[in-house]
Amino acid sequence: MTPLARTIEALLFLSAEPVTEMELLAACECSEEDLAEALAELTEAFAPGQRGLELRELSGGWTLATAADTEPAARRLLSKPRTPPLSPAQAETLAIVAYLQPVSRPEITRIRGVSADSAAGTLLERGLIEESGRSPFGAVLYRTTSLFLKLFGMTSLDDLPDVAEWDPTPEEESDLRERLLRAGEARAGTAPATTELEADAAEGDAADPAAEGLTPEADAEAEAAEAEAGAAAGEEPEIADEPPTDDVPPSA
Numbered sequence: 001m002t003p004l005a006r007t008i009e010a011l012l013f014l015s016a017e018p019v020t021e022m023e024l025l026a027a028c029e030c031s032e033e034d035l036a037e038a039l040a041e042l043t044e045a046f047a048p049g050q051r052g053l054e055l056r057e058l059s060g061g062w063t064l065a066t067a068a069d070t071e072p073a074a075r076r077l078l079s080k081p082r083t084p085p086l087s088p089a090q091a092e093t094l095a096i097v098a099y100l101q102p103v104s105r106p107e108i109t110r111i112r113g114v115s116a117d118s119a120a121g122t123l124l125e126r127g128l129i130e131e132s133g134r135s136p137f138g139a140v141l142y143r144t145t146s147l148f149l150k151l152f153g154m155t156s157l158d159d160l161p162d163v164a165e166w167d168p169t170p171e172e173e174s175d176l177r178e179r180l181l182r183a184g185e186a187r188a189g190t191a192p193a194t195t196e197l198e199a200d201a202a203e204g205d206a207a208d209p210a211a212e213g214l215t216p217e218a219d220a221e222a223e224a225a226e227a228e229a230g231a232a233a234g235e236e237p238e239i240a241d242e243p244p245t246d247d248v249p250p251s252a
Contacts, residue, residue, distance in 0.1 A: 018061030102141035
């Protein structure tokens, strides 16, 4: 192994986060051609099935990760309390942010049919989403972070699955149809809260009046109300960021 490849291996071992090629160039003080050759050498040396570590390109950078078949042994060695998995409400909210970012909380509420406050707050605490300016109506906008890309094994947002390829099961279709029907009934004011809404309410995402209209106009009103509430609390309005591009969004 060349000295440059060994140096890069050491840097990747030391870094807890993926290291970009620009960072490697600056640290190693080498040319782009030499860096490409060293990375190719490491890719071959850490090819899947060869060693306990694998070289992977994640979240716009390079990192060393343990091979998948070593996970059972690693779990036994390093067993400790793990971060609880995302709840259905949190997963729904994260999916909406991932596909529609930047998106405001009132928009998420309108899509889900229940308040997104609790779920969005948890995702912010875990570092999976972050604030990204404000909408024209003053509401805070959210986008995913580089940690989201890393945890889901993606290089960029272009790696998100195409929603057109989703092939729902009959049970999923039935559940979706039921939720849409109940949303329509709630909009007309003829239906009580559903068990789905009750489950979200128990988690902290209670039914939200902004979701009842299910219209962009209701979004605007909800965002304006949120902006007024922020102003009353002493928050300074921010200028909305540019919509995200194919580049990896910066971490919080």
